Amino acid sequence: MPHRRNRSDGANESRRKFLKASGTGAVALSLAGCSGGGDQDPTTTEGTGEETEADTTTEEETVEKRTEDSDSIPRGGTLTYGMAQNPDTSNYLTSGSVYSAVALNLIYDFGVEIDPVTYEIQPWVFTDWELQNADADQPEIAFNVRDDLTWNDGEDFTIEDVIFSHDYIIENEVGEWSSVWNNIESVEEDSGDWDCRMTLTQQIGTWDSSALGACPMLPQHIWSEVDDFQSYDPMAERENGPVGTGPGVLTTFRPDTSMQIQFRDAEEYPLTDLDWVDEHDNLVAGGPFLDQVNFQIYGETAALTQAFMRGEVDTHYGSLDTDKIPEAQDTEGLGLVNGYDSGFSYAAFNCRREPLDDVALRQAIAFAWDDYYWTQQLQQGYVFDGDFAQSPGYSGVRPESVFDGELLEGAAAEAFKFRGQGDSADPDVESIRSFLENGEVIDGSSGTFAGQDYPGSLSGVSASQSESKYNYTFDTAQSSNLDGVSDVELYVDGEPLSEFKGGPISILMDPPGENPKQGQAFERWAENLRKVGIPIKLEPTGFNTMSDMVYYNADYDMYEMGWGGTNPFGTSIRSFFHSNFAKEAFGENEGEQFAYNSTGYGVAGGSSDELIMDAYGEMDPETRNEKYATAIEKVYLDMPYMVRDYDKQRWPMNTADFTGAIANIVDPAYANWFWEATHIHQTE
Amino acid sequence: MTRISARYLGKRIVVSYITLLVIMTLLFALLRSMPGTFISSMITPEMQPEQIQRMREVWGLNEPLWKQYVNFMVNYQTGEFGMSPTNRVPVWDIMIRRLPRTLILFGAAFIVAYIVGPLVGMYLGWLRGSRKDKSIFASSLVMYSMPAFWLAWLFIWLFNYELGWLESTYMYHQFPQFEWTVVSTITNVLHHITLPLISLAFVNWVGVMLVMRPSMNNVTEEDYVFLAQAKGLSERTVMIKHAARNALIPVATQAIVGLAFLIDGSIIIEQVFSWPGIGQLIVNAVISKDYPVAQASFFILAVLVVVMRLLTDVVYTYLDPRIKFGEG
Known part of the structure; x- marks a missing residue:
């Protein structure tokens, strides 16, 4: 996703300092799908006779086609997601940590979404759009907004919220969201056939992801009361903290030890039922299927790895430690979701x-x-x-x-x-x-x-x-x-x-x-x-x-x-x-x-x-x-x-209890975690 | 009659205060000598210079250095540690949340170490030179040589991974929410604290024993011990009531400093056991360059050590009637 940012996580600063984004055809890459239970054969490295543990094929292979019917997928269950660092804050505007983002990204939505497989820009909060005056110094984008969304506190989502979200971030020049105020001059209600009109600050080739998909939707009825966004603490203001249109509700935020996201009822969240998701070969509509995700924080990577190996967490942030991969592959009930690093x-x-x-x-x-x-x-x-x-x-x-x-x-x-x-x-x-x-x-x-x-x-x-x-x-x-x-x-x-x-x-x-x-x-x-x-x-x-x-x-x-x-x-x-x-x-x-x-x-x-x-x-x-x-x-x-x-990412997963993860996409534990979280479900 | 004069006490307090001022100055200097500032992690590549300047202003970095220093010294002496640029909450709030957890773990480890250590030291000191003394003493030294973190991993492997008896992370279960009764809370905490506690205490009790053992051995040569034996008191009574009580004096004074250093050693053990205390906080703060939090954490540890030092001097006079400070 272009907008769900990767920022510094301290322990691996360089890894999360930079924005991620797209490129088409990631699926053309290879690697086997979800593996587990020791069903992978080690390959023999040419010329040396040495065996490597990895499934090293580079033959072209697409993301596996999904045949599940969302109605047949069991709903419910709790996935426990381990992390080796603490989240920083539940304030989405100031958070710079990926360990906060894994929870907060499930709460907020953006104008458009990037297809996690093809990297095409797809409708999300905005239903359709058109680039106008493309050759002008400041091109414009006209777009329409969905009218069936609600905030997770029960209020209706409106066009005014869209305009407010952009205005708030632009006026306050919110540092963590500089792509919004660097790329977008203004967003106003359109006087013609469209709902809204966005004016860019300059010609930007990636206008669809970098402008349409840049701004998180903020509820006007909450943020209009916030004078200082820097010191705003959503969890101190209300029981379930941040208010967004996304599928998740942050019910627990203990930055020292744990967080919990509970998912809203399916009928309250229509975005994963959109036509393009439903018709997608590799995605399943109707998620999330879980009741909740519990995030547990460990002091260091070794403790986190051990927690996964002994079944204390069902998955964790990042790829499994290379040395532990053979053991995970040989352990009944543990598996690895293959993916690419970003x-x-x-x-x-x-x-x-x-x-x-x-x-x-x-x-x-x-x-x-x-x-x-x-x-x-x-x-x-x-x-x-x-x-x-x-x-x-x-x-x-x-x-x-x-x-x-x-x-x-x-x-x-x-x-x-x-x-x-x-x-x-x-x-x-x-x-x-x-x-x-x-x-x-x-x-x-x-x-x-x-x-x-x-x-x-x-x-x-x-x-x-x-x-x-x-x-x-x-x-x-x-x-x-x-x-x-x-x-x-x-x-x-x-x-x-x-x-x-x-x-x-x-x-x-x-x-x-x-x-x-x-x-x-x-x-x-x-x-x-x-x-x-x-x-x-x-x-x-x-x-x-x-x-x-x-x-x-x-x-x-x-x-x-x-x-x-x-x-x-x-x-x-x-x-x-x-x-x-x-x-x-x-x-x-x-x-x-x-x-x-x-x-x-x-x-x-x-x-x-x-x-x-x-x-x-x-x-x-x-x-x-x-x-x-x-x-x-x-x-x-x-x-x-x-x-x-x-x-070659090997994302660990408790395959005895959970299935449905999308394999062979980029960074399943973070960059595409939203998609994984809305696909993973209990094993029948 | 007081054993410590007001003048001496006042002098010690002043010296302790000056020590703290020096530590604060060093902390300030170290922070400022690092490349960038603590707001560097908040600066994104697209930010314009004027936005960075505004941010500097908000965080007080545009003030002259001397003024920053004065503000820092005044604020720290009033417990005002500023805001965490990472968590965007007052540093003090974080400290208040973390410090009790560290004190619980290390308070418990301290109690265990200072019960087991003197008892074993007393016994070995009483039997000094015997085969029992030599064998226990030698094996204790082996334990003392083990790095605490290595021992911790060994315990985790055995009691958590292999046997599944005890928890190896956190202070209590995070999920699911359990019923918060007094009994369930205590049980839950005990289930989690046992491994980090024994990892710490297992090494530290030997240090205490190493002080107690020679001390005990010394008092066994004292006249009052011979007198007690001559009176026909049982060996157990002589050992505990007459010898050990006097041998405890150096142990008691060492314990106060030992506690400070025990807290200081929290960094590794809290990391290994994901114990959400000050030690883990320091590591996270340093890694994420949250200098205000790191600075405040170091400061609090420094205060603990300095205050313990001061208390040592005071308490020592009460433990040992022969000691008098500040008199002719």
Whole structure:
């Protein structure tokens, strides 16, 4: 859903800092459906003979067709949903935590909804709409509003509520809902055939999701009495707290320990009975089927995982810990709902830092990352090998999907694969050195680079550079970092890298104790780079410290991050890679404001600003997808991020007592949790 | 006759107060030296500079630093900890909710540790040098060397996961709502508190025993113990009434400081058992950069430690008649 936001959750700040959104064709991806009871066969990894635990198929497979009749689905029951962090507040306007949102998203509705399978924009509170004056500086959208909704306190929902909701958020410039007042100038009652008319602030390509679907519906009879939305506490004002049109009622909100959502009677909530839901191949109308969801909060992920394994909770936020997946699969009554992550893990380069401002060096460093070791051996096949900065779950804007390729396949998406010597884990040192010495760059044109053929870019886009920025040579090693590994060192414009500008390159990473497998992978990467002659230091750093160094001060060379979120329509690359989101754009707030563009790409080391903004303002969806895919491919070639992997989500579920979850969609535990909550029902 | 002079007491109070002021100053400085501010987590990428400035104004960050410092010092001394940027409620409300839970858990652990520890210490000190003393002492040291969190996981695995006897999370059942009678509430809390309590007490009683044991051994050499034995009193009476009572003095004083440190150790145990107290709050606040909450939590722990220190000095004079403070 475009509007149900992903925000910081503290414990995994990066994961929930970014908005998610869409892209069509997520269903084209594969993975088996809901699995459990040990019915999955481990696959054999080609070439090694090693077995991985994951169901690693990447064959195309659609979300399974639903054949249930909603009348035959049993109603009632309580699902217990575990979380490893506390919610922050029950005030939807100020909440920034995903752990509040899992409950609050069931209370509030928006103008339009995104189909969780196809990512098409569908009617919700608004029945139909029309974009008018599309070429004007401030286009308008005329729309009609449903007249059969009620608030969960029994009051009728009206057009005045729609207008009030937008006015309230725009006038108060509610920080957490900045997309409303950034994108929408006003909403007024229409004088013609439509109920309402919305005026945009500018041309926005994703106007349907970013404007029509941006604003939560707020009851005028409640919020008109609220003078200070910042300190408003809905639970203190009334017994069942927040008032919304959604199916849920927040009956308990104990931020230290638990929350409870009780669902309204089916006849009180008509939205899941809409025609498009009813006719959908993969959805079932008439939900929610449960009586309630109890949310239980645990102090840490390990306690949460244990709570699931011993049946204390029926499901929990996020994917099951990889190490526990085999045990869950072998346990009677426990299952896993397969899905896609909405983001990716990556290593980032500080493009301001010389010589990392050179695309050529960034690409060469990527050649040494042993992706097979990471994805197959350490991650046991539970991740896809990374390439573009866009989740394969939101494939509609991925270059290989848009430009007639096969998802996650094709040499154009493997330009920076590990350059090993044959099938061995040893890097092809000579070819990487030659790449640098020859001043080469994989710039989008076809050729053989560091020993591997590249067919040319899918979109025809070129990298920001066609040759290296510096003169690279290899000469006698000066750095002790290379002792016993390499006799030669990379020289940049005649100076050893260890003495050039900031000295050896360092990588900020999680302390290995917190993430041992990642520690192993980065140790191997550093070792491979040393073999090439590139001195590298690994600097284990706590998350908060790293976050400060990276997002506020840009005081780093490279860092790794477990998650960067993308959205279905590709707009997330604007936050990640446009220069307006780098710290340099913040003026006097530099150092205080969280810089989503942490690498400074666009400010230094290449830029995709023009392509990104061209896509951002494109009003035609198909053209917009092509433009975003082009921008994404340019970012891939310029490599401010080296995308490591995309998680194959395994959402845990008590399959003995519950069924009906929608498999093979993106982030079932959060981004599409509304849909899961309205589909899950008791096992007969 | 008072054993502690008013002048000495006043001096100790002033020193304690100054200690707290220094701690507050350090807390203020540490918070301000961090990159960004506590409103950083509330700033979204689309926000305009003027909106960020307005937010700074609302949260008092546009004031000169010295004024922020003065406000901070005044507010903290009046119990005004400000608002939590995460929860948007007064920090004090959160503290009031959390602190009693921490005190219940660690109060209970304290009582258990300071009953078991002195008893075992008394026994071993009385039998010092015997095979029983050596074997129990050695095994106690092994226990003392175990990290509390590791022991906690072991207990969870055994008593919750394998045997299913005891709960390993929370203070009481969250769902379904049970009938809130006195008996059911106590039973429910006992069911939940037992594992974190024994995890804490299991390690901490040894520390107490290590103080009691040599203390006991020392008093067994005292004349009044020989006199009691010479009077023909039973060994049990001599051990408990004459030796142990005097040996308890260092244990009692150590207990006051021990309680403060027991609370300080709440962070790990509360995390492991999802116990919704101050320790868990500190971890969450630091992770989510809710600096006002983290700052207030540290401050409250600091106050507890400083006050306990002060009490130690006062109580010590009453426990040991030989001690007199502040006199010539």
